[in-house]
Amino acid sequence: MFYDFAPDYLERRTPYRNEHLQHAWQAHARGELILGGPLADPTDRGVLLFECDSPDIPSRFADADPYVKRGVVTRYQVRPWTTVIGEDAFSPVKPNV
Numbered sequence: 333m334f335y336d337f338a339p340d341y342l343e344r345r346t347p348y349r350n351e352h353l354q355h356a357w358q359a360h361a362r363g364e365l366i367l368g369g370p371l372a373d374p375t376d377r378g379v380l381l382f383e384c385d386s387p388d389i390p391s392r393f394a395d396a397d398p399y400v401k402r403g404v405v406t407r408y409q410v411r412p413w414t415t416v417i418g419e420d421a422f423s424p425v426k427p428n429v
Contacts, residue, residue, distance in 0.1 A: 333379075333380045333393075333408055333409065334378070334409045335377060336376070336408070336409075337404065337406065338404055338405070339376075344402075344403070348398040348402050348404060352397060352399050356380075364390075365381070365393065367379075367381040368381065390410045391408075391410055
């Protein structure tokens with residue numbers, strides 16, 4: 333999932349950050365949210381990696397996130413990711429040798 337941040341994200345997040353982090357760590361403890369955090373230089377978007385069978389799980393996460401509710405995140409987009417390389421790839425594809 334991708335988060336688009338408000339232009340003043342770094343300032344606006346401060347009052348909601350602890351609540352946001354609690355929300356995120358709870359999703360991680362449930363085994364849904366694998367990794368998450370802001371992109372840097374510029375800090376204008378965030379990336380959250382979920383492991384789930386339905387786009388409803390990240391959508392529900394976002395709808396309940398204090399950053400989304402308070403306008404710190406201006407838009408979110410849920411996108412499936414087809415992983416093909418690596419130990420944990422969902423659909424590993426090896427080259428023909």
